[in-house]
Amino acid sequence: MALGLNLEAEVFLSAHKHIGSDGNGTTLRTLYYPPVNSTCxxxxxxxxGEHSDYGSITLVFQSSEGGLQVLNRAGEFISAPSIPGTVLINIADLMQRWTSDIYVSAVHRVLLPPAGDSSTRQSLAFFVQPDDEAMISCCDGSDKYPPVKSVDYLLSRFKESYGKN
Structure with a gap:
């Protein structure tokens, strides 16, 4: 991603050195959507519901059921089908700030299956977050967004979403 912006690879890599330790909020979640009564x-x-993720990127491993939709630049939700053997990569909010909106965070949602289909849905999401102490500033040198410590940004987003510290 950094090379695509004509930056040194270390720009992003150096802020993700502590994944898997207490100094980094990266998480792996299994997202299980149970069957629904198709008559309802x-x-x-x-x-x-529609949302964007908070960190740098999210790696999504989908099952074949589908339902994931992404908001395109025209403001329409389009399907992001599951392709066997692939991983879907979503740009997250902090990466959008970091790149001064060159990479845009993916607003997405998950639909229920159509009436008559009561299938479950399962996916794994690896929410990649920069190290807690990493200072995130616009990598193009602009001041489009003020610098922010990764953990402070994450906690502020949790507070916005859940109303707690």
Whole structure:
């Protein structure tokens, strides 16, 4: 990603040295969506509301059921189908700040299966977060976003979402 911006690879790598330790908030989650009573399903009903992720990137390993949609630049949600043997990479909010909006965070949601289909959905999401103490500033040298410590940004987003520290 850094090379695509004509930056040294270390720009992003150096801020992710402590993944797997207490100094980094990266998490792996299994996202299980149970079956639903298909008689209660309305067209385009959501399993998970629209949102963006907080960190640098999210690696999504999807099962074949589908349902994931991403907001495109025209403001329309489009399907992000599961392709066997691949990993979906979502840009997250902190990476958008870091790159001064060159890489744009992926707003996404998950739809319920259509009426008559009561299938479950399972995916794994690896939410990659820079090291807690990493200072994130615009890598193009601009002041589009003020510098922020990674952990402070993450905690402020949790507070916005959940109303707690």
């Amino acid at each position: 399903v309305k067209e385009n009903q959501l399993r998970c």
